[in-house]
Amino acid sequence: MRLFLFLALGTQIVLFLPELPGHGELYVRVIWVAVASTILAWWFMRLAREKGHIILARLGLARAAAPASYVRALFDAYACDYDEHLTEELHYAAPAQLRALVVEHLAIEAGTVADLGCGTGLCGLQFRDLATKLLGVDLSARMLQRARARACYDQLVEADVVDFLRRHKASFSLLVAADVLVYIGDLAPVFAAAAAALRPGGGFAFTVEGATGSRWRALRSGRYAHPVAYVQRLAAQARLEIVARRDAALRTQHGRPVAGDVWLLRKPLPPSRRGDDGNAPCEPPASCAVGAGAD
Numbered sequence: 001m002r003l004f005l006f007l008a009l010g011t012q013i014v015l016f017l018p019e020l021p022g023h024g025e026l027y028v029r030v031i032w033v034a035v036a037s038t039i040l041a042w043w044f045m046r047l048a049r050e051k052g053h054i055i056l057a058r059l060g061l062a063r064a065a066a067p068a069s070y071v072r073a074l075f076d077a078y079a080c081d082y083d084e085h086l087t088e089e090l091h092y093a094a095p096a097q098l099r100a101l102v103v104e105h106l107a108i109e110a111g112t113v114a115d116l117g118c119g120t121g122l123c124g125l126q127f128r129d130l131a132t133k134l135l136g137v138d139l140s141a142r143m144l145q146r147a148r149a150r151a152c153y154d155q156l157v158e159a160d161v162v163d164f165l166r167r168h169k170a171s172f173s174l175l176v177a178a179d180v181l182v183y184i185g186d187l188a189p190v191f192a193a194a195a196a197a198l199r200p201g202g203g204f205a206f207t208v209e210g211a212t213g214s215r216w217r218a219l220r221s222g223r224y225a226h227p228v229a230y231v232q233r234l235a236a237q238a239r240l241e242i243v244a245r246r247d248a249a250l251r252t253q254h255g256r257p258v259a260g261d262v263w264l265l266r267k268p269l270p271p272s273r274r275g276d277d278g279n280a281p282c283e284p285p286a287s288c289a290v291g292a293g294a295d
């Protein structure tokens with residue numbers, strides 16, 4: 001608003017400039033037009049970065065994933081209030097729901113755990129004691145700053161989750177993604193990269209917002225929803241076993257529960273490491289290694 005007042009005032013002034021020596025008023029007007037159009041161009045670019053994705057989603061033209069620039073702008077601005085807003089107002093439960101599913105179904109070997117889209121670290125808190133090494137990855141520098149202050153992660157990386165996973169082949173015992181895949185529509189690249197980044201027997205636990213149909217859908221909020229049939233198909237394509245799925249109220253929105261699914265997939269063990277019944281032999285859960293600092 002202040003920007004437009006400034007531009008309107010400046011335009012009034014240059015329009016009604018008195019004649020200056022050597023047609024100086026013309027030079028002032030040309031300079032003002034250049035300044036005002038640069039300011040407007042900057043404003044439009046900022047608007048496109050922050051709102052372009054939502055506008056496209058509302059027009060039914062959303063891309064296969066929210067652009068990184070949109071995610072960064074959204075969460076950099078949200079970082080300060082995120083924890084309080086999510087936990088106290090939206091009754092956010094995804095990290096605890098993921099932990100419950102993992103502990104119930106997966107005896108993970110003590111090993112390296114990556115928290116994909118770690119945000120401020122709410123999910124890291126839930127998985128710290130299951131990891132000998134806990135990595136967090138996120139696009140938003142401000143969210144990462146908050147996560148760093150938690151001193152819960154051994155390493156924090158500013159990156160896109162797919163790029164990060166592609167750089168780490170056969171590295172993780174467990175991947176967790178709480179409320180992150182809702183910013184990605186087409187999950188095929190995520191599943192393929194996750195399958196390659198997991199060690200045999202490793203788990204991939206994540207939440208998605210629910211939908212009907214057989215493919216992902218962009219919501220008016222700019223988030224994405226993923227039907228059960230879609231996740232099942234992609235898991236099969238990526239050769240990940242479905243260990244468990246649970247219906248869940250992930251948080252509230254405008255006072256109403258947001259319905260979603262909590263999934264746990266697993267990269268199969270090679271036949272030589274399976275038990276007699278064809279299942280993976282049980283391993284004790286990792287011991288606790290709380291308190292390591294972030295880099």
Ligand SMILES: C[S@@+](CC[C@H](N)C(=O)[O-])C[C@H]1O[C@@H](n2cnc3c(N)ncnc32)[C@H](O)[C@@H]1O
Nearest residue numbers: 075117118119122138139140143160161178183
């Ligand atoms: C709703 S927050 C969830 C944060 C955290 N997992 C939690 O449970 O509190 C979503 C986070 O995912 C991050 N994010 C979204 N898309 C991403 C991507 N493609 N790569 C990396 N981080 C991403 C955002 O920056 C944001 O911090």
